[in-house]
Amino acid sequence: MRGGFFFAAAVAVPTARSMAMIHARSATLVLAAGLAGAWLLGATAFAADPPKAYLPGLTAPDEAPQGCVSCHKGSRNLKVMLDALDHRDMGDKIKVVPDDCKSCHEDDDELEALGPVSHSMHYARGSKSDFVVKHGGSCLNCHALSTGTGEVTTKSGPTNW
Numbered sequence: 001m002r003g004g005f006f007f008a009a010a011v012a013v014p015t016a017r018s019m020a021m022i023h024a025r026s027a028t029l030v031l032a033a034g035l036a037g038a039w040l041l042g043a044t045a046f047a048a049d050p051p052k053a054y055l056p057g058l059t060a061p062d063e064a065p066q067g068c069v070s071c072h073k074g075s076r077n078l079k080v081m082l083d084a085l086d087h088r089d090m091g092d093k094i095k096v097v098p099d100d101c102k103s104c105h106e107d108d109d110e111l112e113a114l115g116p117v118s119h120s121m122h123y124a125r126g127s128k129s130d131f132v133v134k135h136g137g138s139c140l141n142c143h144a145l146s147t148g149t150g151e152v153t154t155k156s157g158p159t160n161w
């Protein structure tokens with residue numbers, strides 16, 4: 001934005017060029033001012049368009065520091081949620097969620113991998129998904145982003161049922 005103004009101002013500074021140049025220069029000035037204006041308008045419209053980012057841990061406190069088990073506890077714990085979906089008995093294999101779910105849900109298995117399973121459970125109804133409505137749909141509810149290394153990991157925590 002400042003670049004645009006600077007450009008317009010620089011063009012307006014009188015120089016010792018010939019009169020023949022002046023017409024061309026004022027045309028350039030009008031063009032430059034127009035461009036700067038369009039740029040400003042564009043920048044304003046753009047700034048108003050996207051909703052404010054909801055990025056737990058970055059732009060807001062992290063409401064789910066342990067991922068799945070931070071949200072799914074008590075009467076909504078994962079065992080209850082999965083029982084409601086007629087999920088098979090997991091026995092007492094699961095100590096850390098979601099890491100230990102991968103004992104069965106591995107990429108190379110017949111079984112759908114844990115990533116796609118988790119994603120479809122939360123985004124299946126698009127903007128109408130409860131997860132999107134109640135929790136901003138942020139990836140950073142389940143994933144953590146290290147701003148230093150740029151590494152993305154999946155949050156986890158001990159079983160709570």
Ligand code: HEC
Nearest residue numbers: 064067068071076081082098118121130131134135141142
């Ligand atoms: C920020 C909160 C939050 C986090 C974190 C979270 N969920 Fe959910 N989850 C929800 C909400 C909201 C729903 C919608 C159903 C409801 O209201 O309980 C849901 C639904 C589910 C369902 C049921 C889906 C259905 O169609 O019945 C399962 C299973 C589930 N989550 C598993 C997980 C797993 C596994 C993780 C971690 C990888 C996880 N959730 C992380 C909030 C969360």
Ligand code: HEC
Nearest residue numbers: 078085086087088089090094097100101103104111117121
């Ligand atoms: C003992 C193996 C095993 C473990 C451990 C396991 N799963 Fe599964 N899961 C399955 C199988 C097999 C299916 C396919 C449906 C079926 O046959 O039960 C499945 C299906 C699912 C589905 C899809 C349900 C549906 O109706 O679409 C979800 C969601 C799921 N698992 C989540 C989890 C989570 C979260 C964990 C960890 C807390 C977990 N699973 C641990 C075996 C396992």
Ligand code: HEC
Nearest residue numbers: 098113114115116118119122137138139140141142143154
């Ligand atoms: C409800 C929890 C949850 C949410 C929300 C979520 N993820 Fe994931 N995601 C997972 C889990 C669990 C895995 C599997 C991690 C593992 O295998 O160790 C995963 C894996 C992934 C992977 C690795 C490839 C794969 O599919 O396994 C990518 C890429 C990814 N997620 C991107 C995203 C993006 C982008 C968003 C936001 C649009 C998002 N995730 C939101 C739970 C979630």
